[in-house]
Amino acid sequence: MLALLVFEVFFSKRAWCRYACPIGLTYGVVGILSPLRIKYTLDDCFHESDCRKVCLVPHVLDTVIKGSAIHTEVPIGPDCTSCGLCIDTCPTGSLKFEVKGLSKLM
């Protein structure tokens, strides 16, 4: 526990949630298998990070940080629970649900 605490404080915020929590792991597997995911589109993004403030796993939205996106359209990672809070919060529509394999939906 001490080692985990030290790692959490000095090396990685939310390390337990990201790398060790069995519930997080379950969400990750469900996220990989789910046909639904969130897609980020860079073009209209303000980069003010309102989406990251409401997300319970904000590391999945690191791509919205200015200069982080490696493509103009980025699928959000499997740790995302598809709760949709970021979509409701985003003022520009830069985050949308999509069905894997279908380019335009919703």
Ligand code: SF4
């Ligand atoms: S859908 Fe929910 S969990 Fe996924 S990125 Fe948006 S706010 Fe975070």
Ligand code: SF4
């Ligand atoms: S809320 Fe929308 S506009 Fe703001 S940083 Fe997130 S994706 Fe970009």
